[in-house]
Amino acid sequence: MKKSIKKFGYIMSIGVAMTVFAGCSAAKTTGQGNQANGNTIKVGVNMELSGAAGGYGNQQKQGIQMAADEINSQGGIKVGSKTEKIKLVIKDNKTSTNTSASVAAQLVNNDKVSVIVGPATTNDGTAQIPATNKAKVPFVSPSATDPDFTLQKNGKAQPYVFRACYQNNFQGSTAAKFAAKTLKGKRVAILADNSTDYGTGLAKAFKNAFDGKIVANQTFAEGDKDFNAVLTSFKNKKIDAIYAPGYYSEIGLIVKQARQAGINAPIIGSDGMADPKLAQIAGNKNANKVYYTTPFSTKASASNPVAKKFMALYEKRYHAQAPTFSALAYDSVYMIKDAIEREKSADSTKIAEGLAQIKGLKCVTGTTTINKNHDPEKPIAIEQLTNGKVSNTYESK
């Protein structure tokens, strides 16, 4: 009896070893990565559905689901001669870098997804890179904005990292030019979110590109609610404008408290505040002379049929105005669709090649081309709020 168990063990171990080697050789011959099989394309979603960034993550999930449902209702994605449906594998990373890394490992190793959408933040996205690089599975982050996010240490692009949003330097310098040229601002105070790479990165980019004088440089943290002290200290510094990069939940409060403290200088921000909730939190009568850089504007949608369709669809499904995060996430899925259709394959390495070659893809957030750093190039607009409503859109080159 004992002997037979031993024998069984031998056979087992040989069997295991063989499958391992078989895996290796198969991987070597066909170009590695997760191969697509079956009649569906597995798309992993590693997203901040709870925790500090849960609000933004859930908006992105809505965008992803909308895009997937829309594609599936039209039959699916054309892969060469057949059409395959998208199957989403959605997992929550709880806005934690540790969880994000393990979610990524689960998605690529256990669920064998071909491609991942998410995470939303640069920190969680960076935590995912080792797992996806090892498995050679590409991912598209809808909103990780750090300039170095898609780059390796030597300055070359990470082969499997893509994003759908602008990188910070582009957005920050656009805002700086707008403040100096259009608003004729000479003295600007910066009030940045220093709990995210997004806020600090934009503030740095603005500072480098701005011609005038930065008279104050203050910070706040995510979740802060009281900005009265900082705003009071700005009051006697004769500022022409405030640059406040961050998300709508805090910037809304800054707008409200600034106006109530009697500061009427323009407030300039970034795409994190391009959300109807901003005016709700600030109060419509306070949301005046508020400007922000954004890829996706409610006004621009009039001339962009893809955006128009998306806005209508979103409103029908969620009974609210579409936020920027949903739009970026929606575009991420369509970028993947475009890559698969051009490469005629849903293998993970092929998708990566396809994503790197996106050219002139019509997206909700504007016609998108992926450059050699894996950053999207698309037009940027600056929207102005008056009484809580978008009153003007400035195009910027």
Place this chain on the structure above:
Amino acid sequence: MQTFFQQIINGLSLGSIYALLALGYTMVYGIIKLINFAHGDIYMLGAFWGYYSINAWHFNFIEALLSSMVVGAISGVIIEYFAYRPLRHSPRITALITAIGVSFFLENGMAYLFTSDTRSFPQVIQQHNYNIGGVLISNIQILILVTACILMVLLQLIIKRTKMGKAMRAVSVDADAAELVGININRTISFTFALGSSMAGAAGVLIGLYYNSIDPLMGMTPGIKAFVAAVLGGIGSVPGASLGGFLIGMLETLFQSIGLSAYKDAVVYVVLIIILLILPAGIFGKNVKEKV
């Protein structure tokens, strides 16, 4: 000079919120020697109750404030009954870990039920500013200060002048002796939780009205800062908690006004460390010698 007074006003309105929260910490600690980390989340529950009662039943400010105090009190009692009472005789560290667990439960439970989106609080009172010699004070800031002061005085009266207050003081000095003279300990402790939690519920509605933004994690940072305020004032002392709250509010405002906003949270924790090192009993705390 105007800026200076304006910053004083800012500090006072921020401090009164910390003071209201610190009261709950200090009362619970005084009576069962437990730091109730779920206290900040009761404040969040109060804010959410205010949000729904105003939106759904069109409560006015007074109704919303009073009903959220009741909701705060009830949730405080429920938490005490289910989470802390079974651990009354276990080591203090067990109860402390439970308190952190309850806090996580409330935060993530609310995030699950109501999503972690930031919501805008319905403005039942229109905000307008009074200009006094160049210093702007809004009616809501005055309302917060006045409400906070009334509640603190009321609390002090309950503790010093009523029979229940006397029982609370007796239990906090020696629970066994209090039981021997016929005080119902469980009822007294429940009452303490109810009282402290109702303050947090009130603070939730005041904050909702003042900042116009609430979310399920809003209780985390103010909760910890209020805890520092309670330690600063002398944990277990009611006037100490009020004073500590105002001091922490002022300190944070001071650091932001001199351009060091990046350190405004750090300075609060530095204060905690300094106090624990040189004045562990706090400003109003009694230094009780341990007898063997």
